[in-house]
Amino acid sequence: MSSGHHVPTIGMCVRVWLALLVLTGFTIFIASQDLGVLNTPVALLVAITKATLVIVFFMGVKWNTPLTKTVAVSGFVWLLILFFMGMNDYLTRGWLGVAGR
Amino acid sequence: MKEADVQQEPSYLGAPYGLASWLLTKDHKRIAILYLISITIFFAIGGSFAAMIRAELVTPQGDFLTADLYNKVFTLHGVVMIFFFLIPSIPATLGNFFMPIMIGAKDLAFPRINLLSWYIYVVGATLTLAAVIMGGVDTGWTFYTPYSSISSTTNVTTAALGVFITGFSSILTGFNFIVTVHRMRAPGMTWFRMPLFVWANYATSLVMILGTPVIAITVLLIAAERALHLGVFDPRIGGDPVLFQHLFWFYSHPAVYIMILPGMGVISELVANVSRKQIFGYSFVAFSSLAIAIIGFLVWGHHMFVTGQSIYAGLVFSIITMLVAVPSAVKTFNWTATMYKGAVVWDSPLFWVLGFMGLFLIGGLTGLFLGAMGLDIHLHDTYFVVAHFHYIMVGGGVMAFLGGLHFYWPKMTGRMYSEPLAKVASMLVFFGFNLTFFPQFIVGYMGMPRRYHSYPAEFQVFNVLSTAGATVLGAGYLMILLYLVYSIVKGPKAPMNPWGATGLEWKIQSPPITHNFHETPVVTEEAYDYLHAPAPTREVTHHE
Numbered sequence: 001m002s003s004g005h006h007v008p009t010i011g012m013c014v015r016v017w018l019a020l021l022v023l024t025g026f027t028i029f030i031a032s033q034d035l036g037v038l039n040t041p042v043a044l045l046v047a048i049t050k051a052t053l054v055i056v057f058f059m060g061v062k063w064n065t066p067l068t069k070t071v072a073v074s075g076f077v078w079l080l081i082l083f084f085m086g087m088n089d090y091l092t093r094g095w096l097g098v099a100g101r
Numbered sequence: 102m103k104e105a106d107v108q109q110e111p112s113y114l115g116a117p118y119g120l121a122s123w124l125l126t127k128d129h130k131r132i133a134i135l136y137l138i139s140i141t142i143f144f145a146i147g148g149s150f151a152a153m154i155r156a157e158l159v160t161p162q163g164d165f166l167t168a169d170l171y172n173k174v175f176t177l178h179g180v181v182m183i184f185f186f187l188i189p190s191i192p193a194t195l196g197n198f199f200m201p202i203m204i205g206a207k208d209l210a211f212p213r214i215n216l217l218s219w220y221i222y223v224v225g226a227t228l229t230l231a232a233v234i235m236g237g238v239d240t241g242w243t244f245y246t247p248y249s250s251i252s253s254t255t256n257v258t259t260a261a262l263g264v265f266i267t268g269f270s271s272i273l274t275g276f277n278f279i280v281t282v283h284r285m286r287a288p289g290m291t292w293f294r295m296p297l298f299v300w301a302n303y304a305t306s307l308v309m310i311l312g313t314p315v316i317a318i319t320v321l322l323i324a325a326e327r328a329l330h331l332g333v334f335d336p337r338i339g340g341d342p343v344l345f346q347h348l349f350w351f352y353s354h355p356a357v358y359i360m361i362l363p364g365m366g367v368i369s370e371l372v373a374n375v376s377r378k379q380i381f382g383y384s385f386v387a388f389s390s391l392a393i394a395i396i397g398f399l400v401w402g403h404h405m406f407v408t409g410q411s412i413y414a415g416l417v418f419s420i421i422t423m424l425v426a427v428p429s430a431v432k433t434f435n436w437t438a439t440m441y442k443g444a445v446v447w448d449s450p451l452f453w454v455l456g457f458m459g460l461f462l463i464g465g466l467t468g469l470f471l472g473a474m475g476l477d478i479h480l481h482d483t484y485f486v487v488a489h490f491h492y493i494m495v496g497g498g499v500m501a502f503l504g505g506l507h508f509y510w511p512k513m514t515g516r517m518y519s520e521p522l523a524k525v526a527s528m529l530v531f532f533g534f535n536l537t538f539f540p541q542f543i544v545g546y547m548g549m550p551r552r553y554h555s556y557p558a559e560f561q562v563f564n565v566l567s568t569a570g571a572t573v574l575g576a577g578y579l580m581i582l583l584y585l586v587y588s589i590v591k592g593p594k595a596p597m598n599p600w601g602a603t604g605l606e607w608k609i610q611s612p613p614i615t616h617n618f619h620e621t622p623v624v625t626e627e628a629y630d631y632l633h634a635p636a637p638t639r640e641v642t643h644h645e
Binding site for chain 1: 283311315343344347348351398399401402409410411412413414416417418
């Protein structure tokens with residue numbers, strides 16, 4: 001590892017860990033609540049927050065080089081491409097009619 | 102540096118000796134040779150399936166293979182050729198061998214991972230061969246659901262597992278290449294001094310690591326559905342079969358660029374050499390590789406115009422498909438401009454360059470036909486599609502691979518092959534290829550569907566032409582195999598720089614020493630500085 005590489009303090013690790021535990025508790029809690037159409041969005045929001053904490057702090061991306069940050073972000077950008085272009089099909093199936101269909 | 106000065110150490114081929122030294126090697130050049138042998142075997146296997154297909158289609162009746170067996174044969178032809186030959190062909194052989202040398206490195210960043218990638222490839226490929234021996238698989242290389250997940254009683258899981266495992270080999274190679282380009286460049290080797298072959302392999306590696314995990318996840322989802330009855334693709338339990346096609350083509354369309362981008366890199370090297378000129382518009386060619394890699398991820402829906410995909414999504418995919426043709430055209434025009442007023446050398450690499458450009462052009466332009474939604478309704482699942490993608494993947498990919506193999510063969514093996522034979526073989530391949538696949542455009546346009554073992558009698562003449570062409574093509578490939586193998590045994594020794602080419606790989610002995618360079622080179626020249634390039638020394642060879 002290169003010199004000057006930032007290592008997160010134990011205190012910070014504990015705080016992130018506690019945050020993850022709280023968010024896990026929240027996940028369990030909302031699983032028992034009926035939020036209607038918000039069920040999936042809220043669950044996804046909590047999951048994304050947890051994943052972000054792990055990537056940014058536990059995986060050390062926050063203190064890493066711009067190249068590493070670019071690599072980390074581009075993976076998610078590509079996932080968004082898959083979702084966005086996929087949803088571009090699923091959400092628009094009724095937009096234009098097809099003769100005979 | 103005089104040649105005598107650099108011919109003092111044993112090459113990577115002989116130091117050390119023994120089978121174990123090869124199977125446990127960490128030398129990128131030896132691993133490239135291991136890959137080369139492996140993909141040649143799989144090319145022969147895939148080719149034998151192609152021969153069975155062409156033999157069946159000589160007559161309109163299904164008289165050589167039963168319908169079920171024919172389904173298995175074309176499936177295995179596709180699976181073997183795509184996953185075990187085309188995808189690793191250039192990156193894992195020529196890329197593995199030359200990419201580190203071209204940037205002045207002693208090896209790839211992770212030599213052990215490089216060897217691991219070959220073993221993973223062998224395990225995956227062997228597993229798929231096991232599926233063949235166990236009775237084959239009949240889903241087509243696309244493994245479309247719901248047929249693959251519900252109906253097929255063949256060895257889908259084994260074959261798909263083989264593809265799944267081989268995917269990791271691809272990911273590891275891509276990852277290794279990216280780190281190598283970022284971290285291992287020699288002093289003075291700036292990004293814009295890198296040979297275009299390195300740029301092309303870098304762009305390919307991005308596609309490999311961003312796309313391949315998706316196909317792995319897709320295969321896992323099929324397994325989850327079959328084992329746990331999760332409704333992912335099966336509509337009876339809440340799934341959507343079109344979702345499989347989205348996930349499959351999200352990887353498999355960019356996979357076409359995994360096959361063709363490294364070929365474009367090879368052609369850039371060859372064009373500059375045979376024209377003895379700096380490449381026209383270097384940065385445009387370099388960035389067009391990245392543009393193809395990125396835009397290539399946005400067009401997958403053009404494989405799905407006739408599925409349940411929405412018409413609106415089809416429109417969007419169709420427009421972006423037209424856009425992806427732009428960077429490919431940038432390359433083609435720049436190669437042509439490089440050759441314009443160049444001192445074109447009629448060596449065998451030129452024959453492969455011209456062959457590639459002609460065939461790739463036809464393949465690319467017919468891709469625009471298929472990217473147009475209305476026309477695709479007529480052409481979808483016909484032989485027009487078969488002809489189109491063979492022009493890209495064989496006419497483009499394999500011609501470039503063979504061109505690169507001929508260009509770099511003296512450096513890899515230290516031996517020269519027969520130039521006249523190479524020229525004859527390249528023309529045989531070009532002629533045989535066109536005779537095989539051009540009639541398929543016509544018969545496809547006339548409405549002959551793909552994936553059937555029998556067809557109406559009026560299509561027979563085209564199919565007979567096609568099979569005759571395949572015979573010539575096969576003879577051309579066999580000829581190449583024979584004279585290249587012969588050259589290893591009896592060929593004259595290759596000089597350091599037989600083609601008078603630029604680049605670090607031509608400044609070291611043929612074949613290179615294990616660590617490539619005696620000392621780390623310092624790069625002071627731009628790429629393709631043919632004004633100051635040495636003259637070709639191919640003629641100054643001597644027999645053993």
